[in-house]
Amino acid sequence: xxxxxxxxxxxxxxxxxxxxxxxxxxxxxxxxxxxxxxxxxxxxxxxxxxxxxxxxxxxxxxxxxxxxxxxxxxxxxxxxxxxxxxxxxxxxxxxxxxxxxxxxxxxxxxxxxxxxxxxxxxxxxxxxxxxxxxxxxxxxxxxxxxxxxxxxxxxxxxxxxxxxxxxxxxxxxxxxxxxxxxxxxxxxxxxxxxxxxxxxxxxxxxxxxxxxxxxxxxxx
Numbered sequence: 314x315x316x317x318x319x320x321x322x323x324x325x326x327x328x329x330x331x332x333x334x335x336x337x338x339x340x341x342x343x344x345x346x347x348x349x350x351x352x353x354x355x356x357x358x359x360x361x362x363x364x365x366x367x368x369x370x371x372x373x374x375x376x377x378x379x380x381x382x383x384x385x386x387x388x389x390x391x392x393x394x395x396x397x398x399x400x401x402x403x404x405x406x407x408x409x410x411x412x413x414x415x416x417x418x419x420x421x422x423x424x425x426x427x428x429x430x431x432x433x434x435x436x437x438x439x440x441x442x443x444x445x446x447x448x449x450x451x452x453x454x455x456x457x458x459x460x461x462x463x464x465x466x467x468x469x470x471x472x473x474x475x476x477x478x479x480x481x482x483x484x485x486x487x488x489x490x491x492x493x494x495x496x497x498x499x500x501x502x503x504x505x506x507x508x509x510x511x512x513x514x515x516x517x518x519x520x521x522x523x524x525x526x527x528x529x530x531x532x533x
Contacts, residue, residue, distance in 0.1 A: 337424070464490075
């Protein structure tokens, strides 16, 4: 006897909720175990580490806090595999409905965890994108500065020499400008606005090896 459409929908929803709860339990347990194991393995050279981190590289996911990214990724894989398996496993409706309410909690927790993971990845992506853009802006800023180019003896090659900047790109950049002379432009990038505000603090001909670390480069 074929079930009515309404009953079929209810049974499918019940089975999906049960599958989500069981998958959530597996994903949470996997994350709790995998995170410390991953941390311990990173202390030594273990081939499995390269495999675990491979999705971060292949999918070009943000690398900041990559251990967290790896745990979220593989936990999501575990969740999807278990969910698909449980959803395909047909049981009697009365068995599907058993303990569904208790299984809703781990399912919701897993989804909240994945949502937090996605939010984290979005924020990391924005941070890394801003850092890359800031570096490009700094080099272009120096390349277009006539005073700096004049001190270097005309049009010169611009390259990032060193710097002290945060992951979002804000901080101090030491840009080498090589023309007939080699000078270093000290540029500060601020993160007060969506687009970095750049300021040329000073220029110096003193190489990094000859600078006194006790003093700011612009005061030497």
